[in-house]
Amino acid sequence: MPVFKLCLKIFKKNIPVMSIYFGVFILVSFIMMSNASGAQLGYSDVKTDIAILAEEESVLIDGLKTSLSDVANFIEIGDERSEIQDALYFRRVGYILRIPSGFTAEFLAGDTPTLAKTVVPGSNSNIYIDMNIEQYLNTARLYANAMPDMDLGELTDEVLNDLAQDTNVSMLSGERIYGEQGMMQYYFNYLAYTFMFVLILGISTIMLVFNNLIIKRRNACSPISASKINFQFYLANMFFTLVSWLILVSLSLVFGRKELSNPNTLYFVLNSLIFAITASGISFFIGNLVKGREAINAVANVFTLGTCFISGVFVPQVLLGEGVLRIASFFPTYWYVKANAQIAGISNLSWSNLNGVGNTFLVQIGFAAAFFILAMVVGKRKQMAVEEE
Amino acid sequence: MVVKVNNLVKRYGDLLALDHLSLEVRSGEIFGLLGPNGSGKTTAINCILSLLKYDKGDITVFDKPMSPDAYDIKKDIGVVMQEVAVFNELTVYENIDYFCGLYVSDKAKRKALVDEAIDFVGLNDFRKFRPKKLSGGLLRRLNIACGIAHKPKLIILDEPTVAVDPQSRNKILEGIVDLNKLGATVIYTSHYMEEVEQICSRIMIIDKGKVIASGTKDELKSMITLGEKITLDVFNIEEAQIEGFRQLRNVTSVDYSEGILVIRSLKGKNNLERVLEYVKSEGISFGKIYSEMPTLNDVFLEITGKELRD
Numbered sequence: 001m002p003v004f005k006l007c008l009k010i011f012k013k014n015i016p017v018m019s020i021y022f023g024v025f026i027l028v029s030f031i032m033m034s035n036a037s038g039a040q041l042g043y044s045d046v047k048t049d050i051a052i053l054a055e056e057e058s059v060l061i062d063g064l065k066t067s068l069s070d071v072a073n074f075i076e077i078g079d080e081r082s083e084i085q086d087a088l089y090f091r092r093v094g095y096i097l098r099i100p101s102g103f104t105a106e107f108l109a110g111d112t113p114t115l116a117k118t119v120v121p122g123s124n125s126n127i128y129i130d131m132n133i134e135q136y137l138n139t140a141r142l143y144a145n146a147m148p149d150m151d152l153g154e155l156t157d158e159v160l161n162d163l164a165q166d167t168n169v170s171m172l173s174g175e176r177i178y179g180e181q182g183m184m185q186y187y188f189n190y191l192a193y194t195f196m197f198v199l200i201l202g203i204s205t206i207m208l209v210f211n212n213l214i215i216k217r218r219n220a221c222s223p224i225s226a227s228k229i230n231f232q233f234y235l236a237n238m239f240f241t242l243v244s245w246l247i248l249v250s251l252s253l254v255f256g257r258k259e260l261s262n263p264n265t266l267y268f269v270l271n272s273l274i275f276a277i278t279a280s281g282i283s284f285f286i287g288n289l290v291k292g293r294e295a296i297n298a299v300a301n302v303f304t305l306g307t308c309f310i311s312g313v314f315v316p317q318v319l320l321g322e323g324v325l326r327i328a329s330f331f332p333t334y335w336y337v338k339a340n341a342q343i344a345g346i347s348n349l350s351w352s353n354l355n356g357v358g359n360t361f362l363v364q365i366g367f368a369a370a371f372f373i374l375a376m377v378v379g380k381r382k383q384m385a386v387e388e389e
Numbered sequence: 390m391v392v393k394v395n396n397l398v399k400r401y402g403d404l405l406a407l408d409h410l411s412l413e414v415r416s417g418e419i420f421g422l423l424g425p426n427g428s429g430k431t432t433a434i435n436c437i438l439s440l441l442k443y444d445k446g447d448i449t450v451f452d453k454p455m456s457p458d459a460y461d462i463k464k465d466i467g468v469v470m471q472e473v474a475v476f477n478e479l480t481v482y483e484n485i486d487y488f489c490g491l492y493v494s495d496k497a498k499r500k501a502l503v504d505e506a507i508d509f510v511g512l513n514d515f516r517k518f519r520p521k522k523l524s525g526g527l528l529r530r531l532n533i534a535c536g537i538a539h540k541p542k543l544i545i546l547d548e549p550t551v552a553v554d555p556q557s558r559n560k561i562l563e564g565i566v567d568l569n570k571l572g573a574t575v576i577y578t579s580h581y582m583e584e585v586e587q588i589c590s591r592i593m594i595i596d597k598g599k600v601i602a603s604g605t606k607d608e609l610k611s612m613i614t615l616g617e618k619i620t621l622d623v624f625n626i627e628e629a630q631i632e633g634f635r636q637l638r639n640v641t642s643v644d645y646s647e648g649i650l651v652i653r654s655l656k657g658k659n660n661l662e663r664v665l666e667y668v669k670s671e672g673i674s675f676g677k678i679y680s681e682m683p684t685l686n687d688v689f690l691e692i693t694g695k696e697l698r699d
Binding site: 002005006009010013209214215217218219220221222223224225226 | 435438439440457458460461463464466468470472473474476478479483487488490491492535
């Protein structure tokens with residue numbers, strides 16, 4: 001298989017240039033990974049530092065403290081105005097709850113005693129504490145109204161018991177929750193840039209070599225048929241595409257290894273494979289158009305960067321203008337990124353959820369077919385021109 | 390017959406590139422195709438190799454009809470194109486190995502053939518060089534090595550010495566003669582008459598796609614009336630003496646310019662002797678005198694009325 005081996009040798013000569021792009025991919029992935037570990041993107045349980053200034057002791061108030069202990073850290077502060085102000089100013093606490101004297105008795109008598117709170121201005125965490133206090137007192141109110149003879153200790157136990165109940169919720173669809181989970185989409189989105197560039201560079205370089213009229217004629221003098229030469233040529237390009245894809249997908253999976261167990265990962269991989277075929281189609285088309293090595297570098301840079309920018313590889317599609325996205329939809333990168341977003345949004349793998357992703361896959365396959373056909377038409381026209389020379 | 394071309398016609402639109410061209414190349418010979426640039430040499434070669442479609446005519450190679458898919462014929466042909474057909478990404482060794490690999494699949498056998506080819510063209514010191522690092526002459530030698538490494542029975546060389554320095558040119562020509570001695574039949578195209586004259590056993594001169602003469606170099610030279618050309622370095626000569634030269638038997642023209650006297654004569658015996666006798670009788674002093682037999686350029690000139698390199 002001399003042509004196959006020759007193609008591999010030429011690919012090998014391009015490794016230094018390609019490795020720069022693989023290196024950039026690894027670097028950007030590292031940066032993304034370190035940003036993600038800063039927990040800026042996701043939700044996680046954070047306990048609010050609160051202080052409770054109780055002017056009385058009771059089982060009901062103890063129960064409230066027990067209930068709040070799941071969402072709050074209790075900080076001891078003195079009940080002096082200056083101490084309270086300092087604690088809030090220096091953020092030792094974000095929420096101070098004052099329970100007035102006689103609160104329990106008034107509550108059990110059916111009144112609505114006031115609980116005084118002091119919070120750090122602009123803080124959101126107090127809302128969650130408010131909700132928890134309200135939930136506790138509302139439940140206690142229900143028991144007190146329904147069973148007025150119930151012992152206060154028993155009432156408190158029942159309330160705490162009720163609040164401890166969890167309900168499992170399954171999301172049929174919806175936005176993915178960011179956090180340490182969910183970075184896979186970013187790795188796979190960014191893969192498009194490196195992959196497209198490497199394929200255009202590699203395949204177009206080979207095309208340039210084999211489209212050289214002299215080499216074409218020289219090969220035509222040999223006892224190997226044109227179909228065999230073409231077969232070896234396409235086999236080598238397919239091999240190159242697969243190897244590049246394997247390297248980039250492996251890197252993405254290594255960076256997103258925490259999400260390997262997520263069934264969506266398989267669809268990210270499948271999407272990238274479809275994109276690989278589309279990108280090779282584009283590379284064949286470009287390879288048939290360009291006439292010089294310098295032109296390949298220029299076209300690879302302009303096309304790859306341009307389409308990646310407008311398609312949402314670097315900037316999320318939601319932040320891009322409608323007009324930009326409309327233009328981007330004429331490029332397969334847009335559909336690849338869109339498919340990644342759709343895959344990331346799937347919380348369970350039902351047929352209805354996969355339907356949308358499937359359509360996006362089909363659009364990409366359509367692009368691949370179109371580019372391959374275009375490449376063949378341009379190649380055939382060139383061949384005919386050569387035969388006439 | 391190794392190659393037989395009969396009434397080949399090739400048109401590029403309105404331009405008639407080959408006009409009923411016929412030729413025969415016999416086994417074991419070096420067949421020269423001589424003609425000025427644009428005369429149709431490369432077109433003829435491309436048609437013989439089935440690289441170009443032609444309008445009319447028959448081509449047989451090794452007594453079989455030649456066609457684009459005649460792979461059993463192609464395996465015995467070595468081609469050295471006019472333009473250097475090598476891969477800039479590969480080294481000298483890798484280039485020869487690739488082209489040899491199109492004909493020879495056995496790795497061990499191929500290695501031996503590639504080594505032999507490198508040795509033959511004298512590129513041993515440049516095995517790991519990329520083509521861009523080679524001089525024009527070395528590049529041409531690489532081009533030849535790529536074409537002959539698989540030891541073909543028929544070697545077609547299309548102007549292999551274009552833009553090559555004299556030293557490399559001689560090396561290439563010597564190599565072609567050696568290949569022929571090793572048993573290969575060679576078709577050699579060139580517009581350099583000296584090269585064709587030097588190495589070819591039979592020569593065909595073409596112009597505007599038409600065969601204008603064919604035969605051995607002696608046969609070609611015998612076709613014309615022109616004899617030898619005598620040149621003298623003369624320091625001082627009178628018009629009457631120049632006229633005297635013109636009156637000598639067989640002399641067709643006498644030109645004197647900047648101390649050099651050129652006397653052209655028809656074929657015939659003792660032309661030089663008569664000139665020398667006249668010089669002596671007239672007491673003409675001269676620096677040097679030399680005589681040249683007619684060249685292929687003279688043949689071309691007499692038949693077409695123009696120089697080969699016009």
